[in-house]
Amino acid sequence: MSWLFGVKRDGGGGPPTDMPPPPGDGSAGGGGGNPNEPEKSRSDAYRFDSAALERAAKAARELESSRNAKEALELSKLQEMTRHSELVAKAKEYEAHIEQMKLDSKRVEGDERRKTLQEETKQHQMRAQYQDQLARKRNEDQLLQQSRANDENLRRQEESVAKQESMRKSTIEHEMELRHRNEMRRLEAELSAKAKIDRENQDLTLEQIRLKAAENRTTVLESIKTAGSVLGAGFQAFLQDWDKVIVAAGGVSLLALGVYTARGATGVGARYIESRLGKPSLVRETSRFSVLEAFKHPVNTVKRLKLKPQDALSGVVLSPKLEERLRDVAIATKNTKHNKGMYRNILMHGPPGTGKTMFAKKLAMHSGMDFAIMTGGDVAPMGKEGVTAVHKVFDWANTSRRGLLLFMDEADAFLRKRSSEAISEDLRAMLNAFLYRTGEQSNKFMLVLASNTPEQFDWAINDRLDEMVEFGLPGLAERERLVRLYFDKFVLQPASEGKRRLKVAEMDYSALCSKIAKMTQGMSGRGISKLGVAWQAAAYASEDGVLTEKMIMERVEDAVKQHQQKEQWLSAQERREFKTGGYHSQKDDQAAPNTSSAAPV
Structure with missing residues (x-):
């Protein structure tokens, strides 16, 4: 293995590897020197290594003689080109990094400028708010000073007025005192003068x-003598003439007979007029024509005469089963009236506000009959006159040509059990009179009773009843129909007319009515009708007269809270009576098939 230009070359002719040349030995490279000898290390650094050149020359000779010299040279070129391309790539990466740094710098600069603008805007807003607060405080101080000045002026004016009033009062009192003194002086002078004159003329006065x-005594005596002589002579002549005596006796008898006859005829005529044209004191409301009511309310009387028979269930929202039953009752009553048959007595029981009175009126109008409304609470306070009043009601009912529907509301206040200790003798006598007049079926009048607690009725009253109808609280479907009906009646129709100060904001009408129907569980038809009036009042109380969904829901929430409070006020006995009577609201609004509900419109 040899080294050539720092490239390790394998003796077996393998490809060279890019490795650094090995360090020299201790004598040539100086790498094995002692680090504790600095002077020697510095001299070794400047020493020329001839062994390296010899090794390089030897390696060059070996490379020239090797058959892989060309490949090694090509490989060295490729390595240089690769390094060059890496350097170029690093240079471009460096330039890209510089550009990214410029962009980051610009972004940071933009963020800083935006923060500066935001801070300036915030400072401007704070300055404006501070100036506004100063202006408001200045205005409040001015108003406070002006109010104090006005109060001071008013106080001064009141003090001035009080002072003037005091001066005027003192002046008037002084004038009255002076006038009184003058009057007393004048009276004293007059009395003293009169007394003096009376003393001087006392003898003349006594003589007069x-x-x-x-003179008066003489005149009276002569008058008595003259009257006695005249009356005595006349009476003596009257007794001597028997014809005059008989005529006088007959005249006196005829006069007494005429007075007695006129008195009896007047009583009979008065009772006839009262039964035919008047209205009994126990009847609070009636559709029957009377002369007195016609004079009091001529317009209403004309409208009433123009009314035509209408559907008994128009304007009444109730459950399908109850609607079917009441429609049968209305048809039967109408046919009974046309065929002059015997009317049936009906009891309608249920919680307040479920449409009992409304249906009774509709039933009378549907069948073409007159209706009369009385309450059981009006009978008890009448005392001993109650029996006569009860008979007058039935006498008046029997004189109706069209037939009379006699509706008694709150009947349990009058028709209680006779065995109860709380009932008085007068009320027991009135109850007996009522039972006597209703003992048989009548073709003149139809008796309809309404009660919240029918279990308090006397057993004889239950025997008079031919049919009982229960009016329960409205279910979910009926409440939704009622909400839609009253919203249209009290809000939409007045708003569409444009004659009132009432407008409706945009809202989802259908969803809102469904939501309100779910919230008003346990409320009667009368309670839901009061919601419509509350919505109308809320619109009138607003500044612009616009009814919004928020205002509607606020009124509904208040009504629900008030209804819950009223239920809490009920005693335990009242709750038990309502539950046993079937009047409690069901938790599940999907009522059973035999559940009935009705509500007035």
């Missing part, structure tokens, strides 16, 4: 009094 008394 004696003369007037004697």
Whole structure:
């Protein structure tokens, strides 16, 4: 193995490898010197190594004589070219690195400029905010100073007015005192002068009094004598003439008979007018025509006369099963009226606000009958007059030509069990009168009772009932229909008319109604109708009159909280009664097939 120009050459003719030449021995290379001898090392560094040249010359001779000399030279060229290309690549990589550094520098410069602009903008905003705060504080100080000045001026004005009022009051009091003194002085002078005159004329006054008394006494005595003589002569002549006595007795008898007859006829006529044209005191509302109501409300009377029979279920939202049952009741009532048959008595029970009163009115209008509404709470306070009032109601009902639907709301307040200790004797007598008048079926009137707690009815009242209908709380589908109905009635229609200060913002109407229906679980139809009024009021209370979805949901959340609070106020007994009566709201809005629900519109 030999070395040629720092390239190791294998003696067997193999390809040379790029390896550094081995270090010289201790005598030639100086590599084995002692590092503790610096002077010797420095002299070895400048020493010429002739052995290396000899080895190079020897290697050159061997290479020339070798058959692989040409390949070695080509390999050396290729190695040089490879190194050159690597150097060029490194140079280009260095240039690319320089360009990347320039780009990074520009990007950093841009970031710094952007940060500088942001900082300047922030400083400008802070300066503007500070100036705005200073301006606001200056305005507040000015307003405060102006308010203090106004208060001071007002206080001074009030003090001035109070001072003037005090001066005026003192002046008036002084004038009144002076006037009183003058009046007292004048009265004293007049009284003293009158007393002096009376003392001087006392004898003349007494003489005048004696003369007037004697003259009056003489006149009275003469009048008595004249009247006695005239009456005695007349009575004596009357007794002597029997014809005059008989005529006088007959006249007195006829006068007494006329007075008694007129009194009786007046009472009978009054009762007839009251039963035909008047309205009993227990009836709160009626569609029956009366002269007194016509004079009080002529427009409503004309409108009522123009009403035509309509569908009994129009405007009432209820479950399909209950709707089918009530429609059968309406058809049966209408046909009974047309065929002059006997009416059936109905009990409608359920929680408040589920449409019992509304359906009763619709039923009367559908069948062409008159309706009259009374409440059980009005009967008990009447006391001893209650029995007469109950009879007057039924007498008035029997005089109806079209037939009368007598609807009693809150019937449990009147028709309680007679065995209860809480019921009074007067109320028991009124209940007996009611049972007497409803003991048989009638073709003149139809009795419809409504109650939240029908279990309190007397057993005889239950015997009078022909059919019972339960009005439950609306389910999910009914609540959604109610929400849509009231939203259209109280919001969309007034907004579309353009006559009110009411507008509606853009919103997903269908999704909103479905969401509200899910939130209002357990609420009655009346409670949902109050939501429509609350939405309208919210729009009127806003600045621009625009009803937004946020305002709607706020009112719904408030209504739900209030409903929950009302349920908490119910006593344990009331909750148990509602649950046993089937009026509690179901947790699952997918009601069973036999569940009914209704709500008024």
